[in-house]
Each structure stands twice: as C-alpha cells, then as structure tokens.
Amino acid sequence: MQNRAKVVDENFTRRVLEGDLPASHLPVTLTDVGMQPTELVELFESQLMSRHLDLQSRLLQARGEAFYTIGSSGHEGNAAIGKAFDYRDMAFLHYRDAAFLIQRSKQLPGETILQDMLLSFAASADDPVSGGRHKVLGSKRLYIPPQTSTIASHLPKAVGAAYSIPLAKRMKLDAELPYDGVVLCSFGDASANHSTAQGAFNTAAWTAYQDVPMPLVFVCEDNGIGISTTTPDGWIAANFAHRPGLKYIFCDGLNLLDTYQKAREAASYARHHRKPVFLHMRTVRLMGHAGSDAQTAYMANNAIEAAESQDPLLHTARLLIENNVLSTLQVCDLYEVMRERTARVAEQVITRPKLSTSTQVIEALIPPKKPYPVFESVTSEARQAIFAREQRLLSEPQHMARLINWTLADLMLEQSNIILAGEDIGPKGGVYNVTGKLSERFGKHRVINTLLDEQSILGLAIGLAHNGFLPIPEIQFLAYVHNAEDQIRGEAATLSFFSNGQFTNPMVIRVAGLAYQKGFGGHFHNDNSLAVFRDIPGLVIACPSNGADAVEMLRACVKLAQEEQRVVVFIEPIALYMTRDLHTEGDGLWTNNYLPPEQAKSTLIQPGEFGQHGEGTELCILTYGNGYYLSRQAAKVLEDEYGIALRIIDLRWLAPLNEDKLAEAIAPCQHLLIVDECRSTGSISEALVTMVHEQLQNKEQAQALKMKRLTAEDSFIPLGRAATSTLPRKETILAAALDLLGESLRNNEQPSTVINVKTA
8 A cells, every 4th residue: 555645745846846736727826915925935835844744743653753643734725824814813723724833933933833843743741832742733822722633622612712802892801812803713624514513603603693793714624525524515615605694705725825815805804894704715635634544445546646636735836936936946945955854853852851640741730820810899889789679688598599699790790801601691580590680780791691502602601711701601401511511521621731721711610400400300401410520630510509608619619710710610409599498498597698798708618628517426428419408307307306416518519529628527427328419320429439438448547437328310300290209308318327327226336347338
C-alpha cells in the first residue's frame, strides 16, 4: 500500500517543476482583493508550515515521539481566513485549522508558533497551550481557546460568545472581547449534520431573526467526506444557502485570493451588521482522516488521486508563478526550506520534558484563582427598590424557592456581571416561580428567556463566561441535562485542563431535580440520578436540603465561580421548594428567615462542609437532599419512641467530599445508615460505603461499625400513587434503622466487632 503522505509530498515538487498545476476558473486577482505580492508569499509560507507539520508529525509518530496525526492537509486555504480576521476576534477552531493559527500568529510580534505547535505535537510539558495534555490548536494571546478532537460541541459556546459581545457593550461591562469584535467558529461538513451543530445554527438564526445582535461567522470547511462517509454533492449549500437569519457566502478554499476576499466580506458583514454568517469553504482532504486511516478501504484510487490533484499548495504555487511573485525554483526552494526548518525544530522539541506524574496531569483541572471582580457598592436605596414589594415577607420565615429567589436578586444587585439564562425563567419566573420578578427587576438582558434547547443554554453560558460574565444558567428539570451533558463534560469542565489553566469558563448551573414531586410524574420530571455529574473531574456539586443552606451555599457557589473560576452544579430538590412543615402540618420547621448579604457572607457554607443534626453515637444517618428531610422525620420516631441517640449528617456538597472530616464525624458511631434517594446503581451511596470502609479501617479510635445502605431501586419513577414506591420514605428509613439496630436493641449489647456492609 502506498504511503499517501509521501505521495502528496513528492507530487508537490514534481508537479511544480513540470508546470503541471491545477487550473482555476475564478477571475480574481491580487489587485481585486487588495493584496500585495509579499502578502501572498506570507500566506504561502503559512500553508507550507502547516503541511510540513503534518508530514513531520507522521515521521515523529513512527519514532514514538508524537502521538496525534489528524492533520490539516487540504485545508491550508484557511490561512487566508486567519489573515482576514483580527486576532482579537475569538476563534473556536476545527482541528484541521493549523494554517489559520499560524497565519493569525503573524499579527502579534514575539510568537514562536512553529516551536509551540511542535511542543504540542510531542506532548511536551513545555507546550504553552495545554502543558502537554493534548495536541490542541489554541493560544491565549491570540484569543483561540483550545480545541481537541471536537466534532461540533464547540459551536454552542461560539454562539454564546458572539451574543456576549453586544451584551457587554449594552451593559458597559469591562469585557474580555472588544465591543466591535466578532466570533469565528470552524468545523467540517460532516460535523454540520450533528445535532449540536444544528442547534447552534438554529439558535444563532433564531436570535438574529428577532434582530438581536449576533456577530458570528460559521466557517464550514467542506472536503466532502467525514472519515469514510461522503457528503452528498450540494448538501451543504442546499441546507444553508437560504436559511432565515443566516447570511450564506461561498468561497473556493483552494484559491487563497477568493478565500481571502470572501472571508473579509464575511468578517465585515458580521462586524457591521451584527448578524451571523455561514461561510461555506470548499476544500479537499489529503492523507486520509489521520495517520492510521487506510483510505483505500473505502475510496477508489482514482478518487484519492483526484483529491490530491487539487492540493491547495499547488493552487497557490500557480498563483505565485502566474503573478510573477515567485519563480518555479523559488517555490520549490521555499518548500524545502520549510521542511528543513520544521525538522530542525522538531528535533529540538522532542528532547523537552514530558508530563510524568499524575500530580502534574491533574493540577490543571482546577483553575488558578483570579482576583475577585470589583463591583460598585450597593446602596440601601437600590436594595430597597428591589425588595420594595416584599418587605413584610422578608421579616417572615420562607420556603426554599423564595429564599433562592431573594438570594439571586441580591447577588445580581451586587455583581453586575451575573446573567441568568434558561427556558421560561423570564416573566413566567420558571416552572416553579423560583426566578419570579427577576426579569422585571433586572431586565431581559440579564434574565434571558432562551429557546428550548439545553445545549444552547449551556453553550450560551460557556460563551458568556469567556467574555467576563458570570452566567447562572438553569436546566428546567434534571433529566433534561442529558440532552446537553457534553457541554458540561466535554467543554466547560475540560477547558482549564486543556489550556493549562489559561482559559476558564466559570458558571453556576442551577438544576431543578430529584424525585418526590407531587403533580408531576414520569422520569423526565422525577429523575433521581446524579451520576451524569459525579464522573466529571473538577466539577463542584452542591445540593441543599433546606432554604437556609440554599442561601449560604448559592452564595458560596458564586464566590467559587467568581474567585476560583469553577464550574459548579447547584441541584435544587424540587419537592422541597415549597415545603414548610417537617413533622406536623403548620409546624413551619422547614422554613427560614432570609439573611441579608452582610450576614450571609459571614456564614457561607464552603465546599465539603456538611451539616449535622444531633450528637448521638448509637446511629449515624448519612444522607442529603430529600433524604435529609425524610431522615429528620424518621429520627423523631427513633428518638421519641425507641430512645435512640443518633446524629444525621447532611452532605450538602456531593463533590468534593470532605472524606477526613466525614470519617471523624462517623467514627464514634456504632451503626451507620446511608440514605440515598438516587438509584442503587451509580448513586453516591456506593462511593460513601467505599469511603467509610477505606477511611475507618485503619483508624484506631473507630469502633466496629455496622453499616447499611438504603437507596432508591434501580427503576424509573412512575406517575400517580406509586410515584414514591421505589424511593426511600420515612417508613423505610425507620425500618432500615431498626433492622440495623435490631440485635443491639434486643440484647442491649454493643454491636459485633465485625464490619458488616449491607446493600439495599
């Protein structure tokens, strides 16, 4: 089997020397596009560097010195796009956009782009972008957040970033991106079919259709194939040429002059009209999808050779020679000079240090702290105006939903960069009125009623965060997050990791969730699984069980996001939103007075800080959310009727867990009941059992511990009277506790010295 990289490499020099160069039917000239001959040479050099990086990466991989060979060959025309846009126009790039990055680097002095990219290829710890964690195309100085092998997951955040630019201008926010900037987002023709991409196109067009500014340029690099699946001829144009709210422009990516002209047109339109553009760029794919891709398994030789005959470097060579910019020999000499330069730098970078320990790898998961933003002081008159109609209620104990609402109001009043976004959160106030009146108080630009698309909601949040905002997006129901979980897992939570802490997208994601609802049913509204969040490294997960904790924890979450640049998920138990009573109707024991900001700030519940009710040591109940509420009900019976001295621990924070402190709180106890409202398989109770065993087995002060786990059953939740049949309830918590305590209660003896781990 022929080495197609070698064929493409050898073809270039041979065909240039023979004058066998592909023709172009485009009449565009250097004069037409206002380009100087030296500028065309500069673009060609960017193309050559991109090509030789691809060739070199394959040579290095064969030696075990490089680890990623998805290249940019055939797409080098995007160097012209790199020239057409200002380096401050944030760019979310396709993984075949090396030439774009190289060309953009020429706008700033002091860039060492060849060395930097080879350090990334070699996974060196000195890689200035990811620190050796992945081959990425990115740069902090060049406003290019790093992307890895992204398919379409970067499109929603590009929409969000574009939306944020005119928003920042309206709000006079000291933003990261210039007020006249645009956002660029590139992807392949196959990626355009992805549901995530379709959602982003729709959101951008939906926004622009309503005359809301959206300075965004989508760049579809159409090489006609996605790995091995061909794109039907004319498919991209048929889909995008006539979409409402989206201006369509086509360019021949094989012709630098046409690409530059059309890219400038796209940039100008987006910048001046503040509307989205779809720049459809014709390209070819050379050398297969990646180094390991055997094209002959799915492509005929004549098709492979036809693509190679349209090599964009050959097209540029023709432009240089026809316009008398360079001679045939000069073109070939420049090609070889770039080969030698690339190889020389490659030999240098492969000697540079690599990541070698887990500590080195993990340290970029948590972003470095930033100075807390400085906001204008809130006057008493301003706060009085916000709460004018609720003075009487402020003096009375309230349920969780209202306390969260007031906390959001005070936070938004104090911190001008906070933006709320979600379905129905505006005038309606959300399904449960948790955001009621906030739109009226702060305006539609700060309380954004989004379209019904969770990917777009989270993408909006990520994009806003890139531009200095602190977004608090809302997911209407926990089950809905599965429509968009990769925006959290694959985009938001990985950004610090793959940029070595240089880029961050802090946010607090409010999620109405968990079970026990009355009136709503089915798994979409009563979802009792948090597993989707628990396996995401670096993610902070908060889950208050009562209104007082919700106030302090929400403020702590915002502080984490503002100061530590963290991505935080704030789970709000729906069934406890309006709950007022604990034991008997009218007792009001699950309501709390609202602490104003000056008091709340001094009592923030920090990550890992759990709550404890009671000091007894006969039984410890370890739980959270609705489980804590129900355990408090069961505890009253255990204390009043059975004389059990117990303690209940409310985790509050499901990640990170403060394992040492939890072990200290559990260690004095004789029995441990873990109550978890989530399903038995994949619930946090599994981790808690393991944590307790690992933490206590070597603690001399720990007494022998009998342990039991009570969880929801592995089932979806039905509608109607059976809705709680699969879930822990006061009665089953009581029964489980009595069963665990049974032998000791009967014999009035100390429990066995054997640790007994039972599962529900």
